Every structure is written in C-alpha cells, then in structure tokens.
Amino acid sequence: MRDVFIYDHVRTPRGRGRADGSLHEIPAIELVTQLLQEIRDRNGLNTALLDDVVIGCAQPVGEQGGVLARGAVVNAGYAHSVGGQQLHRFCASGLEAVNNVAAQVASGMASAGIGGGVESMSRVIMGYDSGAWVADPAVALQNYYAPQGLGADMIATLEGYSREDVDSYAVESQRRAAKSWDEGNFDHSIVPVKDVMGEVVLDNDEYRRPATTMESLAGLKAAFPPFAKMGFGRVAKERYPEIEEINHVHTGGNSSGIVDGSGIVMLGNAEFGKAAGLKPRARIKGWASIGSDPTIMLTAPADVARKALKNVGMEKGDIDLYELNEAFASVVLRFMDHLDVDHAITNVAGGAIALGHPLGATGAMILGTVLDELERRDLNTAMTLLCAGNGLGTATIIERV
C-alpha cells in the first residue's frame, strides 16, 4: 500500500442533541459545510487538488440523506470536480469514511480527499433510519435483535461489572474531558459553529457535566429495563441462556450522550502534500472492520483491534494510545479487560460519556483527538476504534511522521 498521510483535521463542538441544544437550529449539511470551509481556509488549500469527500452518517435519511457529502462540497464552494460519497456503517461511519479515503489513496486511485462524519441527533432522530434488521418482523425476530443499551447491560452481566464499576469509569471520563477543556487541549481542532448571521452559536462541548461524582451518578435510574420488559429480555436470554437476569447498570450518566456534531480529516499522498504545501501530521498505518454478535452488538472492539494489529504487523504493546468510543462504560471496560490494555493509555482526553457521541461523526472526531494527544504527549502510535450497530466494529491505526 502507498503511504497515506493525515494533513489536518477539525471538528465542531458537540451540542446537546435536544430541542434546547445550541446546534439544534443548524442543519446537518451546514455543520459539514463550515468544517470544509475552515480546513480549506486555514490550510490555504486549492480544493481542486482533492479527489473525493466521504461523509459517514448513521441516520442518512431526510436532511442527512441524498449524499450529504456532495451537497456539502458544492455548498462549501469547493471545486466542482471534487466527488462526494455517503457512507453508512452505523457508529463507525465516520472512521470508516476516513478508511475509505485512505484506501482510495493507498491504491493509487486518488491522491487526496476528506473523510469524516456528521450527525445531528436533535434533527434526525435516532431510529429514523430503521431498516429491516430492527423493524421487519421476518428479519428482526430471526436475527435476535435487541436494542444496544440492553447489549451494554448484558456485557456488564456476563463480565460481572457492577454499577460502581461503570459509574467510576464515567466519573473518570468526565474528569479527563474537563481537564482537556481546562487546559485548552481541544482548542486547535475545534471550529465554533456559526448561525446564518455569522454569529457563533456554540464553541464548546456543551453536553459535559464536569461536577459529576459517584454520588450524583448513583441517583440515576437504570435506563434499559423497559426494553427488557417489552420482550427483548427474552430475546437476550434465548441467545445468552447463561444469563438468569440482566443486571441493568447503565444509566444516562454512564452511557454516551446524544449530541449534534461533525468531524473531518484531510488525507493524501506525499505528492499532494507537496502540491498543497502542507506537512503531514501522521501516517495511516492500516485498519480493519469486522462483525460480531448482533444481539449484544457491542463486543467487536477487542477482536477488531487484534485484526487491525495483525493487518499492519504490530503488537498491542506497540500502540501508545487507544481511543475507543465510549458507547457505554461496559464496552470500554470489556475492551480493556479482553485486550489487556491499561486505562491510563485509553481515552486519555475523556470520551463520549462526557462529551457526547454524534453517531456517524464520532469516528472522525476521536481519530483527530487521539492525534492531537500523540502530538501533545510526543508519542507515536495510536489506535482508534468503535463498536457499531448490528455487531460491527472498525479500527484504524495511525503513526506520527
């Protein structure tokens, strides 16, 4: 494979994904448009040098449908020769979009492009995308579909994680996120979002609750027992008969937050860097995607990490920082246990429990975050990974140059 370099990345701040969220008035395409404009402007980029823009999205319907990427390319004033592509791999969409562009460059079929993701969860409600896997009776029943939150609780049950275990993970995520903001570690990559008048509507991750403590979390009610009662509990037990009763440990406080946001990463080969007058910040070493059990849906990370390492001929100890999307606390705990990875090098800047998880955008956002952390800490290698709907999982390994 030919060298693929990361030249830059930017992201929007995450807005609360509700009617009172600061980004609720901003259409999804506008989030991407403003990022495309910023990455162009701050790099003095001649956009005609780009081949393609791939934007991942987990609910690519309505305003997020119709190949939003191409719409944003035109909307942002990019050269019309730049392509656009929509990509859907549920929560891994944003990262897979980066891998897609990397693959185009690595194969020599393109010299540069932008990969990223967007999700306005306040505007395109989770579930609007539906699909046969969740809603066609003939499919959903036979595939033992159960909602993800139940899967998170099943992981906790099978692995023996207590409410204290998941809550203390959540407190640490909040602490790390607060520290990142306090120390300005996100500043270089955050692009404040502006309204139609050009006024900034949001310049920080507003979902955060830095004052979170074990005590405040202990007061929250388990979120997913209603799904179990609906009948999904039986589905889960048919698939995992060793479970007597699901231990419902996940709450709004130790699960990822519903937010709006977007993130993009600019990739290209060495020639592109020269032509654009840009210095590469890192190299894409390789990636992998797998499927795992569709009922729990969240157990792919450890296995996809192993596959990605194998793909590039590395050992897990060769990775300096791991960045795994905090879909639910138990997902990260299981990953660290199964791959035997230290919490000290995992999600060092805080994760989606504190910052929020704009489904299809997260992968591109956290790839950028971990690259910033490598530079800040002067480390070399990092792996970014996400679990995704229906048991999917994606991982990408980067290395500074």
Place this chain on the structure above:
Amino acid sequence: MRHIKLDKGADGVAILTLDNADESMNVVSAEWLEDMNAAIAELRDDESVTGVIIVSGKKAFMAGADLKLMVAGYETMTPKDAFAFSQKATAMHRALETMGKPVACAMNGLALGGGFELALACHHRVLSDDPRAVVGLPEVNRGLLPGSGGTQRLPRLIGRKKGLDLLLSGRSVAPKEALELGLVDEIAPIDQLVDKARQWLATNPPAERIWDVKGYAIPEMRGMIVPEVAMDYSIGVAQVAGKHGYNYPAPAAILSCVFEGLQLPMDKALSVEGKYFAKLLTDPVARNIIRTTFISKQAAEKGARRPEGVPKSEVKKLGVLGAGMMGAGIALVAAKAGIDVVLIDRDTATAAKGKGYSEKVFGKAVERGKMPQDKADSALAHITPTDDFALLDGCDLVVEAVFEDMGIKAETTQKAEAVLPESAVFATNTSTLPISELAKASKRPDQYIGLHFFSPVDRMGLVEVIMGEQTSDETLAKSLDFIAQIRKTPIVVNDAQGFYTSRVFRMFIFEGAAMLEDGVEPARIENAAKAAGFPIGPLALLDEGTIDLPVKILKDAEGKDGNLYTIERGGKVLDRMLELGRGSRKAGAGFYEYAEDGSKHLWEGLGTEFPVSDDQPDQEELKKRFLYSQANETAQCLEEGVLETAQDADLGAILGWGFPLWTGGTLSYIDTIGIAEFAKEASKLAGNYGARFAPSKWLQDRAAAGTPFYPPIKAG
C-alpha cells in the same frame, strides 16, 4: 346451491341466507365456496338486484373452516397447494366486495374466523346486541392466521395497532366493544338486524371499499419510511418473542402479513397473506396444536373413551370427602355445574373452610363481572359443608380427596360406603397411590375408580381417569359422564405406579436436577426449559412444591422390585438440598433465594454445592434432554399399556403439566421429529446421559417399521 338460499325482493334487495345443509353451524367448505361464487355471479349479473343482505339460517352467523381439514394440511399439502386452497376463499371474498353492488351482513350470532372474514368482506356490518354474538379472528390460537383477508381488511378497517392486538391475541369481542372498535358498523336487537341493513342500503351507499378508491393512502403504505411505524414493528417483534418465544411461527407470520401487506395494494396483499398462511398450514406446529387441543380434546369431551352400551348417567348429588385444596376445588366445579355437593371433613368448621374457597372464587368472579350475583348465590347454595357421613345418603358419586395415605383413604372409603347407595361410584383423587391397592378397601371394587384432578381444580381442565384392575366399564362410563357435567377433559389410563401424568412429569423436574448434578449452570437449566416452551423452569417448579414429596416417593420406591418410580440421576441433588434446609419456597429457601420484596434469584451457593463444569452444553442439547426424556417415558407408558391411545398421551401432557403446546404433546413430538430419527437421537442421548433416554426394543421396532403414533392422513 345446497348451503345458500337466495331471495330477491321486489325492492331490489336480495337476501342471501347462509344455511349449511349438513351441519348445525355454517362453516367454510369447498362446497360452500362454490355456492357463494355461484350466488355472487348471479347477484352481480341480475340487473334487478341493487343490494344484498347476508343473513344466517342458524343460531350463529358463521364459524371458520373445518379444523379436520386444517389438520390434514401438514401431511397432504405442499405450500403451493395450501396457497391455492387459501386463495379460493380469498377470491370469493374479493369477488363479493368488488361486484359493484353494496353488500351488508346482518349477523344474528357469533361470527368467528372464516365467518368473520366473510363479514369483513361486506361493505356494511350489523351485529346482534346479544352479548353471545361475539366476533373475532382466533386463528392465532390454532397456530394459523386468518388466510382469507383477515390480516389485511381488519387493520385497514380499524387501524394497524388495534388490528394487530386482535390478530395476535385471537380474542373474541362482544358486540358493544365490536362497535367501539369499528369491527361492526351497527349493533341492534336481533329482530331489527335486517331492517337496519335495509335502511343502510336505502341510502344508496357506494359499493366500493375504501382501499379500492383511487388515491387511498395510509401512512403504513410507506412502510419503514414512517419512523413511528418502524418503531412499532420493532417493539411488536419483542412482544411476540417475549410472549411466545421462538417456537410458534403464527404470531410472527401475522406480524409480517400486516407489515408487508399494508404496503401493498389489496390484491397483492391478499396474495402475500396467502403465502404466509400456506407456510403455517404446512408446518407441523399448527397441525400439532389443532390436533391435540381442538380435535382430540373435543373428541375426549364427547366421549371418545366412553364404553358403548352404557346408558347415559347424571350426577345429581356428589359427595366430596376432604375439604382441603383439592376437595374444595372439586366441590366448586361441581356446584358451578348445578350439582348438589356434600363436602365432608373431620369437623364442620374445616368443611366450611373448604366451601369458603368457592365463596372467594365466585366473589371475585362477580366483582370482575364474569358471573352474575344470582348465579354465584345459587352455586354456593349447592354446597353443604358437614362432618356427618350420613349426609352422603343418595349420592350418585363420591370423590375422596383426603390425605395421600393408604390407611386414611381405606378408613374413609369404608365409612362412606356404609352410607352410600349400592349404585354409587367411588372415586379417589390421588396423584400417585395405586388404584387397585386402594380398591381393596372397597366393598365394590368394580365401582372404584381413580379421578386425578389437577390443582387448582377450577382452572385446570384435565382429569386423569385411572382404571383399577376390577373397575367396570359402567363405572368408567358414569365417571366420564360426571366429568362432562363439570366440563372437564378426561383421559383414561390404566393403573400403574404414578399412572401416566405424574410418572412422566417427574422426568421434567428430575432432568433439571440431573443437569445440576452434571455441572450445568443453573440459569442455563431454567432458560433451556423456558426456551423449549415449558411455562417454568424445573428448579423453580421444585421450589413451588416441596422437595419432600418427590424425595419421599423416591425413597419408598427404592429397593422395591420392578418399581418404575426411580430415577437415574438428580436424586443426590434433592437429598443435599433437603440437608441444607432448602426444600421449597414455602420453607423460605430452595434452589432460589426469596427476597422480602417478593423477587427471587437463583441461590448463589448452587455453584459450590454442584460445581459448574467448564464446558457448558449447547442450549439445544438441554432442550432436547427435557423433551426427549418425557417423550421416551410416554412411549414406555404406551408400550406397557398404562396408556391406550396417543390422544390420551398428548392431551395429558398439554393440559396436565404444561408440556410445550407447539409439540402437540409427548407422542406428537416424536411423530413431528419422525419416529426413526427420534429413536436414533434418543440412543445417542442415552449414551451421553443415561438409560432413561434409551428407546425400548418396542420403540426401536416401531421406528424400524416407520409406524408413527398417529396414522398418516391420506391426501384428498
């Protein structure tokens, strides 16, 4: 036209009377369909006819298809045949609603299944306001779906959610609610139904269904594009899985029919419905459910096992000895059937307590509007609680339900027989004690019989009738007449240790204990039983009773020659639990821990007492162990002559101890797998887990000859 009468009035209104020439009920049959097609063609082509009213010449409006025909589907039809079969009725309904003339039905009585589907194909429905005139689509409870338009017209008429509720529950709806739901357009007193229909016709109504009007659009037609619709189906799937598990294809097929059908124009939708129907009709589950719980059950209730030549008898006065839980329940069902009951216990206060059970149950029924107060009062007046055996004078039949002890039972028998008329039948309600032994205490062993009721008597429909060695045909006939009076379902078995139901049921709980002894994780044991379709896991069930009883029976059986009531494995588990003082829920501790808030969870100490092995078996293997051990034991009962018919075996299994309905019963289960395959797999299980699974030579010979327990049905 044998089953239909047409009367054309001078006013242009034609009355189509449904009047089956051969039966007391209008039913769907091939001949009737031909009649309907002919009638529809005539009405359509006759220009003098401007409107049609369909009425019934019977007490009811119409029922569905003949279930005997449905049972044959699995063996005699390919899915294509079954599809063609369903499309005949579908095409007739479609011809009716598209013939261009308005059609009303005036329903004088119940309309269920295919009968209600006919009503749904009419442009206007008028229903009698008599509460007995219920309507509904009960097919789901027969393992089927309404295959001639029911899954399509119902949700289009009353909405997807309400439609699915009725289709998935199969419940019958009384007139008032039927009107509220929009199942019918009007309700009226029975003598005004036709007038109402005429009045509707007089308004010159359109003869077009709303779904045939150009531009008809409901949100459901866009399928999952409507997020709320997608969400509802997602939840619907969970509800179906939660309620039925994965053993019943009908509810899932109904959900699919509605989901897929509502996205299609009517003719395509009806075709999709027909395809799902064809799949169900040619699936063994529908066959199993219908054969056992409808055909065999009705036959048993109508006297399939009643000896011929004995005049029909009636119990006017019943004696019940022992006013404990069983006696009190037997008194209740008899009193409800209008039989005078003398309820005897050691003192009048104890006997009155037994009557108190009826007071409580009837009181609740009145409270819920299920029973009128005067009926409750008169039923209660039938029960006389007493300690005086002299009151047994004049009883036609006595049921003895005292403590399960040979001595006490013998003494009670003699005391009662001193007073009873010579003709009286003496029945003992025992679940395990040998009848022929107990009969030795009787002066009239030929009039002595076992009537094994199940608890709670007022809710369990089965009575296991046990013939002692000397029990006469007349005694059996009288007992079956009594069971019919109290509206229970009988099976007839011969005397042997544990009879049939207790003997085979024990295999379930002991298999659970055996699994624990084998190192299977407790949760897997309970979940496998539930996944197989049992209502409750074996360990929970052991806790609900007491372990003492099975252990006592086992101890009694030990060392006795030829005693069948022994077990290979699991006994150690029960002994140990008793040692630990964890004998039952009542005792406060068992296989489960019981919290003060009423919740329970498997006792954590089980893991230490019965170490869990590293290699846990597949769920399918555990399910098979439960099903095979009971099926094999049943086959042995048939071989030994404890059972005489497959129908008795299956009814006993389904109604007696909750063997999974989808199997149709223990022997139906073997036939469903195929007897040869069963014998092969059973031998394998015997090799892995013990001799209780080993097929006998008799069964193996039967398997080699390929002789199923139910004779094959010939096509045509």
